Amino acid sequence: MNAEITVVIPTYNKAAYISQTIESVLKQTYQDFEIVIVDDCSQDDTELVVQEYLSDRIRYFKHLRNWGPGATFNDGIEKANTEYVTLIASDDILLPNHLEQVMLQFKKDDLVETVFPKLKVIDENGNDLNEVIEQPFFDKYKMLNHLFYAGNDIPSPGVSFKKSLFKKTAAYNRNLIMMHDYDLNVRCLIHGKIAVVDEPTVYYRRFSNPIINLSGKTKWLDMCLSIESKFVLDNYLSLGYDDMKKIFPHLEACNRKEIKFRFLIDACKNKQVRLSSWAFERLVSCLENNKDFLILMN
Template sequence: MAPTVSVIVPTYNRADAIPRTIESVLSQTLEDLELIIVDDASQDDTEEVVASYDDDRIQFVQHEENQGASAARNTGIERAEGEYMAFLDSDDVWLPTKLEKQVLTLELRSDEWVAAYCKAETVHPDGQNPLVKAVTQLISRRNKTEGAEGGKELIGPTLSDDLHTSAGSTLIVESDIVREIDGFDESFSRFQDPEFLIRVLKHGKLACVNETLLLRYETGSPPADSVAKADEHFRRTFSEEVERLEQQGIDVTGAHHYILARHYLDEGQFRTGFRYLRQSRRPEPRQLPGLLLNLYKGVKANIG
């Protein structure tokens, strides 16, 4: 008999972090699940770590060559047998009632509701000063965006970086929809989660369980140049939607320039960072502390 949920976890060289992820899945109050871990050709002890768990709900699949997270998710999708598919990064943690509450939310709604997400909290592995944490949560733009529900009307906020769903670790989607949209686009090395979500939104509505049920572990940022390349690909993929939104006065390009400005400032590449910042959407007051933190990190990077 097919499980209710197929949980798909792509992983690469995270033998140290994946135990907490696995345990958070196996501890779900919704026990009717399968956990498909796709190892994208790791060079560490990931296989041995996964083999140490004696639970017949776990499937372990290995790629012979590294293909990227989108390809790893698609390998999991090919093997999934559940009514729903849920996605989880291999260093994040679900709280125990996450799947139960999401499945119940979707089952209580009409057929047009095909996916659900939940709120998330960012965790710093080395700990975080309680005061800094409280201030960060207070000024976070997530306070304005998390919790939104709907269908195609959410494509705009997703493209303009006004809706953050942490889709790579929060999203649960009807399996028929995942297959209908052909899973993840393997041409994306970054922004694959919002790209996937946008295609889901074209086929149905997204619900939200308005509780923090995901702990996202901060694992550092990719190089700014790679983010810029991926960002261009993302905006080019949805160029028609971007043009339509900007005709409506929504500055999608400016929002993405702000994202890139922060990445370059973080690395201490101030000339490029300030060039993007001049072209960006005007930051809200609550965003300014984060921008100052990027500048501080950039100065430290240059000094170091």
């Protein structure tokens, strides 16, 4: 069939929830879609549940070994037969107007390559928690500034892309376990034009058990967050001179040669360890490669 947008559903051991996710897609007001389900080697009954839904518009693929979240998202995007894709976890739910609102944003402006949704939060039993998660800013430069200092604050369930974006920047970093969405959010803002849906179109399921949400305070998770945060922050060092001044207005007076040094020096002074430790490491590396920097600063 010739669909216009693909709903990619990565899944891992979500047999209890994935039927709700699939049903929410089938009930969309915008019906010109296909569904690609990528099972990252589930050990539960996910495959049995999904088999009941397979058709010419719903395809299912199962990994023989666990690839991890980023690689599984990428696999689904690659298997999509359409230019537009929207991603939804297999325990979250699309509201009926999600695809309609996403396609409206893409059609309004052909330059838009990423559309971010707003979310309503539900618990594991589907109860509405009366909480809405939305983007902190609509301006991409303010949003990039916020993401640098505050961390990942953009809703990811239901995020939608034009696949042409990935000709300018890679899709999800398959080496990141915790921050694959944070990393891609930053790069989407750096490399392309974004739009935001005006109203919540996704139910995001928040589990009471923090381990299910991968937010438990374990040594392994803390180590992942520390290491992966540095990969994400490195994206800011790829910024051009003009963009860096727009994102960080306090650097307005810096010239081209000094601006990244000043940026790192300021970050070294930040009270957040994730920022100061990253900046110190990168500053040392920059100084090693730019021996004349101290002369320049004097």
